[in-house]
Amino acid sequence: MTSNQPRPRTRLSLRSNSVHYDSLSTEQPDSDTPFMRTNPISQKRSYIAVAVLCYINLLNYMDRYTIAVFICSFMFLAPIFGYLGDRYNRKIIMIAGMIVWIITTLGSSFVKKSDFWVLVLTRALVGTGEASYSTIAPTIIGDLFTGTKRTLMISFFYIFIPVGSGLGYILGATIANATGDWRWALRFSPALGGLGLLLLVFLIPDPPRGASENKGGATMERTTYIEDVKYLLKNRSFVWSSLGVTAMAFVTGALAFWTPTFLSRAQVTQGLRPPCKEEPCNPLDSYIFGAITVVTGIVGVFLGTYISKQLRDRLPNADPLICAVGMLSSSPCFFIAIILAATSIPATYTFIAIGETLLSLNWAILADILLYVVVPTRRATAEALQIMVCHLLGDAGSPYLIGAISDALLKYDQESPHWDFRRLEYSILLCPIIGILGGVFFFMTSLYIKEDRKAAELLNSGQAPDPLETTTESV
Known part of the structure; x- marks a missing residue:
C-alpha cells in the first residue's frame, strides 16, 4: 500500500500528514529518533x-x-x-x-x-x-x-x-x-x-x-463515555492489570493502616511494653514503618524499572511477568513477617522491608503498561476507571475488612491483650492470600500484552480502525 491508496477511516486520526507510515510496518520509532524530537x-x-x-x-x-x-x-x-x-x-x-x-x-x-x-x-x-x-x-x-x-x-x-x-x-x-x-x-x-x-x-x-508517538499528536472524533468504556473492557491487558492493581491496593492499604498497631500489640505480647488505651502505643512504630516504606519504595521502583529495561526488548511480555513475580514473591515475605511478630520484631521489620521492596517493583511498570496498551485519547478515562476499581475493591475497604474480621474474633476473649494481638494477626493473614491472587491476575495480563500493545500502536498510527467501528469508509 502506498500513501496515495485509500485506507479505512478511523475515529483516531493524525493532525499531521508529514510523516508516512508504511502499512506493513508495526514498529514505532524510539524516543531518541529525530521523529520524536518533533x-x-x-x-x-x-x-x-x-x-x-x-x-x-x-x-x-x-x-x-x-x-x-x-x-x-x-x-x-x-x-x-x-x-x-x-x-x-x-x-x-x-x-x-x-x-x-x-x-x-x-x-x-x-x-x-x-x-x-x-x-x-x-x-x-x-x-x-x-x-x-x-x-x-x-x-x-x-x-x-x-x-x-x-x-x-x-x-x-x-x-x-x-x-x-x-x-x-x-x-x-x-x-x-x-x-x-x-x-x-x-x-x-x-x-x-x-x-x-x-x-x-x-x-x-x-x-x-499522543504528541510523543505522533508528530502534532492524535485527535479523535467525538465519542461517548460508553464507547470509551466499551473499548477499555475489550482491552484484556487493561482489564487483567487493573485487577492486579486492585489486589496490590488491597494489600498496601491494609498493611499501611494496621501495621503500626499490629507491631505495637506484638511488643505488648512479648512483654516489651505495657498495654495502652490509644494504639499504637509508641509513635516510634509509625516512624519505623514510614521510613521502611520510603526506602523500600525508592529501591523497588528503580529496581523494577531497571529489570524492565533489561528484559523488555528480549521478552515482549516482561512487564506483567515482573509484576506477577513481584506480587507472588512478596506474599510469603508478608506471611513470614506476620508469623514472626510474636517472637521477633526486628525479623518482622526485615521481612516487611523485603516484601514492600518486591511489591514496589510494580508501581512504575503498571503505569507504563496502561500508557502503551491504551490509545492517547482514552488514557485519562483508563486511569480513572483503574483508580475507581482499585480503590473501591482495594485500599478503600481492606483496612475495614481486616478490622471487621478482628472485631468478629473478639467474642472469643474480650480481656486478654494476647488475644488482641492474635485476632489481628489472623485477620492480616488475608493480605498474603490476596497477594497471590494479584500475581495470578498479572500472569493473565502477560498472555495478552503483546497483542494489545500492537493493536494500540496500529490504531494510534492510523493503520487500523477503531475496534468499535462497525463500518469503514475510504478517504
Missing part, C-alpha cells in the same frame, strides 16, 4: 514538568496518609475527571482540582470535634483535587515522552507513592506530637500545596494527546 515542547521543559508533577504527587500521598483515611469521593469522582481529561484542557482541570484540594484540606483543620460530619464532608471534598490530578498527570507524562525515557519519567513520578505515604506517617506523627493536635498536620500540607499550585500554573504544559 514534539513542540522542549526536552528541558518536559523534564521540569515531570519534576513539578512528582512534587505534587508527593503532596497528594503525604496528605492521604497524614491521618490514614481513604477518601471515598476520590474513586467516584475519578471517572468524571477521566472523561474531562480526554476531552478538555488538562492543565486547567488540574489547577481547578488543586485549588479545591488546598481550600478543603486547610478548612478541615479548623473543624471542631463536635462537628464530625462537617469534617467528613471537607475531607471528602479533598477527593476532588486528588481525582483530578491522579487521572490526568500520568497522561501528560505519556505525551511528553515515549520509549525508555517514558518508563524512566514514570518511575520518578510513581516513586512518590511510597515516599509520600511514608513521609505522611512520619510527618503526621511528628507534627501531632510537637503540637499536641493532629489538625496541624492538615495545615502543613496546604502550605506546600500553594507552592505546587504556582509551579503547576507556570511550568506545566498541556501537550497534544
